[in-house]
Amino acid sequence: MFEDYRGVWVFIEVNERAIEGVSLELLGAGRRLADKLEVPLSGVLLGHHIKELCPEVISYGADQVYMIDNPVLRDYRTESYMKGVMLLAEKYKPEIFLYGATSNGKDLASAVATDLSTGLTADTTMLDADLETRLLEASRPAFGGNIMATILCKKHRPQMATVRPKVMKALDKDDSREGKVIEEEISLSEEEMRTKVLEIVKDVTKKVRLADAHVVVAGGKGMGDPKGFQLIHELAETIGASVGGTRDVVEAGWLPHEQQVGQTGETITPKIYFAIGISGAIQHIVGMKNSEFIIAINKDPNAPIFDVATYGIVGDALEIVPKLIKQFKELRKEKGGEVSYV
Numbered sequence: 170m171f172e173d174y175r176g177v178w179v180f181i182e183v184n185e186r187a188i189e190g191v192s193l194e195l196l197g198a199g200r201r202l203a204d205k206l207e208v209p210l211s212g213v214l215l216g217h218h219i220k221e222l223c224p225e226v227i228s229y230g231a232d233q234v235y236m237i238d239n240p241v242l243r244d245y246r247t248e249s250y251m252k253g254v255m256l257l258a259e260k261y262k263p264e265i266f267l268y269g270a271t272s273n274g275k276d277l278a279s280a281v282a283t284d285l286s287t288g289l290t291a292d293t294t295m296l297d298a299d300l301e302t303r304l305l306e307a308s309r310p311a312f313g314g315n316i317m318a319t320i321l322c323k324k325h326r327p328q329m330a331t332v333r334p335k336v337m338k339a340l341d342k343d344d345s346r347e348g349k350v351i352e353e354e355i356s357l358s359e360e361e362m363r364t365k366v367l368e369i370v371k372d373v374t375k376k377v378r379l380a381d382a383h384v385v386v387a388g389g390k391g392m393g394d395p396k397g398f399q400l401i402h403e404l405a406e407t408i409g410a411s412v413g414g415t416r417d418v419v420e421a422g423w424l425p426h427e428q429q430v431g432q433t434g435e436t437i438t439p440k441i442y443f444a445i446g447i448s449g450a451i452q453h454i455v456g457m458k459n460s461e462f463i464i465a466i467n468k469d470p471n472a473p474i475f476d477v478a479t480y481g482i483v484g485d486a487l488e489i490v491p492k493l494i495k496q497f498k499e500l501r502k503e504k505g506g507e508v509s510y511v
Contacts, residue, residue: 174264174326191269191334198337200230217243227348260333270331288322387413389444431456
């Protein structure tokens with residue numbers, strides 16, 4: 170039965186006529202899985218007037234694109250997108266199907282998994298495949314981030330997983346790649362839909378999203394109390410960085426949830442990440458380990474955060490951070506107030 174299922178698929182999420190970054194990252198991860206299993210990598214593209222995006226999907230690693238273009242698919246809705254994906258999955262039978270762990274990706278993946286009666290691993294942070302068994306090895310932190318669990322779907326196909334943004338690496342774009350576009354049609358009309366998209370309201374805040382920040386200063390419970398944590402804000406303001414924190418900090422009310430870094434918060438890849446007073450639980454590390462430079466400050470020389478740090482300072486953060494703030498302020502004064510992280 171499983172012999173009928175072949176190929177690695179990636180759901181291509183589109184927002185404002187542009188492919189979401191997590192979909193490009195998944196094409197890179199999917200390419201590695203497909204090469205290992207010696208099968209094609211396919212992108213699944215649903216929407217309206219989207220054919221122009223197919224070459225981009227191929228340029229980032231796909232061998233082919235399954236496309237359904239229909240006015241009903243212009244905006245994401247669970248019902249219409251699920252029907253489109255189900256049509257493709259039942260006809261072409263992929264053995265692995267990956268989605269971004271975005272709001273839409275998680276919603277769609279769970280609906281499709283239910284209708285296909287198959288398994289789904291949520292918020293995956295590592296992917297591999299066993300060549301002998303052809304099982305997808307989807308790994309994610311479990312039990313509050315204390316262990317890494319590898320989850321297998323042994324009895325059903327396709328094997329499905331949602332993958333957090335920023336944990337995989339996209340391939341370099343190659344416009345010379347050639348691939349095939351397979352167009353399918355679905356008979357859906359607006360009158361059949363049980364939900365209507367009345368308006369899409371954009372977030373107009375001027376504040377830089379944590380996931381988009383080039384520099385992040387993150388603090389943990391090692392800062393002692395809210396007064397001590399103010400040093401994190403002061404350092405971030407001094408160097409023009411965004412503020413992040415651990416789950417303990419958020420649960421203590423020192424930061425809002427949208428500034429939490431980790432498995433149950435944001436996964437980020439800034440150029441520079443300061444981990445101050447953070448011990449380095451797995452749950453936190455999976456959210457920042459792919460940062461370009463990690464600078465850790467902790468008074469425990471055996472803290473796990475030092476295992477992933479580029480540079481480490483062993484000492485009391487409450488003594489070290491004020492000295493850093495002073496040095497950065499003097500440096501900014503010398504540079505005329507300009508800060509560069511290049």
